[in-house]
């Protein structure tokens with residue numbers, strides 16, 4: 001017997017991964033410089049020098065310290081380093097024991113959803129569309145229904161009235177991702193305050209508890225707009241984070257879940273996340289990269305490189321007449337497809353070796369996501385293909 005649901009997840013790959021694999025094949029066939037792969041959020045900016053220095057230092061440690069198991073929750077020194085950094089930046093009072101280190105944001109989210117959902121009771125988790133497509137998979141595997149609520153289609157801010165209308169007695173969580181993948185929107189403090197009030201009102205109305213899950217792997221990649229610290233706005237919040245983007249370490253798998261002490265069910269929720277992680281086969285986050293955190297927790301990303309790419313892409317596509325959402329953070333550009341069917345538009349782009357991601361899997365038809373964490377040359381060199389694509393529709 002083979003589980004049909006798991007077979008389905010394994011054989012229907014994510015559209016982002018499928019396009020990235022196609023791009024790799026085309027690069028091998030016709031040359032890397034002739035393929036414009038804007039699919040995967042795999043940062044081309046190198047990991048900072050401090051990371052290499054930290055790894056080199058760690059390599060001198062005794063083997064058991066370097067390669068041995070750590071506590072499942074993570075090394076106390078690494079969790080303390082993260083807590084100290086957050087406290088300095090956000091004026092909070094977090095302790096090492098509020099943090100659970102994970103192999104990136106993906107398992108942090110999968111465990112958090114499992115910790116919040118009582119399967120078989122019709123639980124619902126709200127996501128703001130467009131959203132990172134893997135959320136749906138993790139939510140459904142936790143035993144909940146993924147409820148998509150469209151963002152404001154002008155500003156791509158959260159449409160709080162639409163969220164309020166979607167809240168039910170079954171809602172157990174809402175996911176907020178700011179700076180947003182795929183739109184680059186940063187949700188203002190006022191929006192988050194109003195959202196918090198809507199959640200509080202629903203809790204009173206239904207006699208339930210609704211946790212805000214703030215997924216923040218792009219927190220430090222911003223272009224002049226501040227990212228509000230949500231646990232200081234709404235108590236029943238959990239934060240998931242990853243160093244995949246900020247330190248360009250997506251293959252190394254390191255991140256965390258923070259259950260702030262202000263969360264009214266702090267102790268139970270923290271224990272449930274630990275339990276859920278255990279059921280998912282988590283043993284500990286990679287030991288070497290827990291050590292890297294101790295040294296590099298405050299090392300900033302190379303925002304200047306992304307800002308330069310953002311400028312080249314937005315000014316280039318703007319001149320060609322494309323409509324896009326000005327990104328305030330992260331490294332994705334949300335571009336309106338030149339026909340209503342984003343997939344058909346993608347097929348035309350693909351014929352020109354241009355590989356963005358069509359928007360349907362993000363829960364929002366009619367757009368494509370263009371990841372600009374690529375080399376600057378890829379953006380500059382892709383412009384003639386974007387021009388041909390626009391000319392096709394002129």
Ligand code: PLP
Nearest residue numbers: 041104105106132177181242244
């Ligand atoms: N959340 C968002 C919004 C993402 O964009 C990603 C990865 O692209 C993840 C979570 C997963 O991050 P990680 O690679 O740390 O598992």
